[in-house]
Amino acid sequence: MSNAIEHFSRARIDDTTLQVMADSQKGLARLIEEEKSVIRHYVGLGHWPHKRVNMFVIENLKPLVAQIKRTTAVSSIVAEDVDCRPMVNVYDAADLSECAVFVNRGMLERDGTWGDALALRALLAHEHGHPLSENETVHAARELAVEISEDGAVSEASVGDILHLLANQICLHAPQEVFANEIAIRAGFGSALFHLNRDAVAKSRLGVSKRPTLVQSLDKRVAEGKLSAEQTAALLLIVDLQAHLGFALETAAFLRAGHPREAKALEESLSEGVWVHLDPEAKRLYETLREHYLRLKGNLTPAQTKAWASEVLAFLADVLRQKNLPVRFEAVRRRPEPKQTLRSQSEPAAAHGSVSDANGGSL
Numbered sequence: 001m002s003n004a005i006e007h008f009s010r011a012r013i014d015d016t017t018l019q020v021m022a023d024s025q026k027g028l029a030r031l032i033e034e035e036k037s038v039i040r041h042y043v044g045l046g047h048w049p050h051k052r053v054n055m056f057v058i059e060n061l062k063p064l065v066a067q068i069k070r071t072t073a074v075s076s077i078v079a080e081d082v083d084c085r086p087m088v089n090v091y092d093a094a095d096l097s098e099c100a101v102f103v104n105r106g107m108l109e110r111d112g113t114w115g116d117a118l119a120l121r122a123l124l125a126h127e128h129g130h131p132l133s134e135n136e137t138v139h140a141a142r143e144l145a146v147e148i149s150e151d152g153a154v155s156e157a158s159v160g161d162i163l164h165l166l167a168n169q170i171c172l173h174a175p176q177e178v179f180a181n182e183i184a185i186r187a188g189f190g191s192a193l194f195h196l197n198r199d200a201v202a203k204s205r206l207g208v209s210k211r212p213t214l215v216q217s218l219d220k221r222v223a224e225g226k227l228s229a230e231q232t233a234a235l236l237l238i239v240d241l242q243a244h245l246g247f248a249l250e251t252a253a254f255l256r257a258g259h260p261r262e263a264k265a266l267e268e269s270l271s272e273g274v275w276v277h278l279d280p281e282a283k284r285l286y287e288t289l290r291e292h293y294l295r296l297k298g299n300l301t302p303a304q305t306k307a308w309a310s311e312v313l314a315f316l317a318d319v320l321r322q323k324n325l326p327v328r329f330e331a332v333r334r335r336p337e338p339k340q341t342l343r344s345q346s347e348p349a350a351a352h353g354s355v356s357d358a359n360g361g362s363l
Contacts, residue, residue: 129180140305181253205273
């Protein structure tokens with residue numbers, strides 16, 4: 001970690017030891033109390049595998065990104081994305097007695113979540129839902145990787161990395177994200193997650209108000225001969241997809257958990273303030289993915305999981321083809337690399353999201 005540790009504490013919640021290390025005391029007590037509450041709630045339901053939880057609250061997650069790059073086989077673009085997340089849960093899928101929760105304090109402060117106890121509860125409940133969501137389908141998805149074949153037009157538009165990240169998000173990471181959300185909602189954290197998602201939709205509605213500025217910038221590049229009008233349309237669609245398809249992971253989970261009212265409220269807000277400003281293909285793909293996530297089962301075989309993932313990639317490829325971007329995606333077996341297994345100890349040898357280590361660990 002880059003900053004000096006200002007806080008260290010240890011507490012017992014039933015049979016679990018919570019150990020917290022932080023680079024700042026500011027606002028920390030609220031987070032710790034929410035973490036204790038979440039642990040106590042899961043323990044009470046009998047769905048708690050951990051004997052020890054290590055929490056690291058730091059300004060940003062760049063130190064974790066560096067460790068992921070050194071110790072796992074994930075791509076750089078996926079590793080870098082970890083620093084864009086509010087929290088990451090690192091654990092060994094083969095031994096759930098311990099986990100490490102890394103909290104991106106700087107990001108939470110910037111987006112206003114740091115002072116919102118209910119939003120913090122939702123984030124913690126979701127992150128702790130990751131190890132609880134380990135099942136045959138999640139294990140099978142972890143063994144897959146996405147390969148992308150790009151043509152010249154795609155390369156010129158510099159969207160290869162974005163598409164790779166997007167494909168991982170809506171395809172390979174989606175099963176665990178949906179299952180983790182569903183578990184948290186069924187465990188009694190539905191109101192907290194709805195509060196968090198409602199805030200996320202509100203921020204998206206605010207964000208799309210800035211879209212005309214992006215359009216003007218791209219139009220300028222077209223006028224300068226640096227981009228074609230066709231490439232501009234494709235770039236705008238990809239930006240729309242990257243920013244908003246993740247909502248399908250949320251609404252599908254509410255529907256799976258038997259909370260249609262919350263899903264409907266989120267979708268109504270998206271329809272009124274987000275989809276109307278975007279490429280219509282973005283909403284259509286969102287709806288397709290939501291329905292596909294509803295059909296997810298926790299006991300899919302590796303072959304069935306690969307077929308399910310291939311369908312997701314086909315949906316994405318079909319939408320891109322509408323903008324004359326003939327990108328080819330393929331779900332393939334992950335190639336193991338001789339790297340160290342990531343560990344989640346109080347001195348980390350080394351994630352809302354799940355980055356997988358080729359040796360079986362999970363982030």
